[in-house]
Amino acid sequence: MKHPSQATLALHAGGDLGPIARWRTERHLTRCERCREEVAAFETVRDMLPGLAQIPEIPWNRLAAEMKANIRLGLAAGECVRGTLPLRDTPLFTGARAAVAFASILALMATSFILERPVPQLAKDERPMAQATGNGIEVSGNGQTLRLMHPGGGDVDVTFSVGAQGTVGARYTDPKTGYMTINRVYAE
């Protein structure tokens, strides 16, 4: 046997079911002892609720008068502390306020830019360094540089290479000799 849901039984106990649902529920209740007990329990609880809803008498007028007095006292104290100019008459953008606002906006923009594009920091190192430059490859250190130059301009294709043992290479066809030439510098 299929029993009505708890919600249906509760609504039936309160007389809140529609005509068809009520007819079906009553038909079921005539045959089902357990559901009849459920409905009876709901009706008992429903009878108890009006009693629970009663609350003791509250002196609303006296309470309202005390609250008004406290608000007035607070406003008077605020006037004493704030000085003569009322808040509503203060200009919205004074110099200090504008500076703080702009600084906050700038900080927000800078933070969002950094978070969006995290740029790794270059480590400082004092070891001799080899690298390619615009027109050559060089090894440098201690304020001095040894550079091997290669021909510049668009006519010469230069292919660079790097070796983990501290070498940088530049490879090109020398326009004057016609020979493939490979320059290398060593930061070993």
Add this chain to the structure above:
Amino acid sequence: MRLSIVGLLGVASLLAQDAPLPSSSIAINFPKDSPVSVLQVQTGESRATARGAALVLDLHMALSLRNSSSNRIHGVTLRVFSQEVTMGGKASVSIPSLDIAPFEAFPVRIDVQLVRPTQVAGGPLVEVNLDGVLFQDLSFFGPDRLNSRRTMTAWELEAQRDRTYYKRVLAQGGKFGLQQQALQSIARQAQLPQVGVRVRHGQAVTSAAMPAGERTAQFAFLKFPDSPVDPVDGWAQLSGNEVRSPRIQVINKSNKPVKYVEFGWLVRDRSGEQFVATLPSADADLLLPPGRTGRVLQETALQFERSGQPLNIQSMTGFVSQVEFADGKVWVPNRQSLENTTLLNVMAPSAEEQRLTDIYRKRGLDALIAELGKF
């Protein structure tokens, strides 16, 4: 006292402003038994120029060398160094892909610039020595202080590999096929990312060298079927645009002892672009018998940037790019392996392929075909 020194330096700098340098500023020293002799040295355009507090020394050398041996020369490396600058800083100028007959002369140009804060002292500013000569039969002469033997041998093997490939393309596809191959190579070269890299070698000497947010990243590996050495495991420290202290465990698959392994090191940034560096083994650390494992490591720091902006390095891939056996033989990847792993798209072409495509670009298809016919 300090004021007088500063004054003297200032006067000296002013006197040196855009002044020609004497020929004694450059010393060229070749061994007496060298298979290459110096016919002529021209240094006419060398000058010293004061720029602010620094002195810039431009040294231009036009050398005329001659093959005084009985073998054909296929490569030359000259060592260029300055005792006074950058704690003995050194450089080299190499001419690979040569084919110089006995007693034939050939030109070499070297353009060096020194920047130093003080006035020039006496004696040569720059010395040029012979570091090595590679012959057609891969024999070698020279003090080899810059490992020129291995480097030039690898270049020569790459040159033979790529010439053979281009000749095959010509034989199979005709002139049109060769032209398409050259154009594809030029397009690949044009698409290679232009990235600035700074490299420092050795242990960091400042406490500020440890950047925040450093993490250990593992290498992914590309393996070639015919490689005598395979990578097993590897990692490096990543922090922003800096990669430090790479270490790779390798195993020798061949039946010969290996004394040098070089890795190609692909570094990928956030946008997915890849940049290639080389990671050689430190010479003293590696002698790998057959079947044994060893480590390729370098105390080094590489910093990547593009247009002055540091790049965020995300991941790394390694592949074996060169192996030298104890008997001096050198292995480089074959063309098929590079094509199969699409490395050709991210790596710079070999020096020879760059030379061949330069010939096509400047002198045309017939000149390229004629050049291939010389070898």
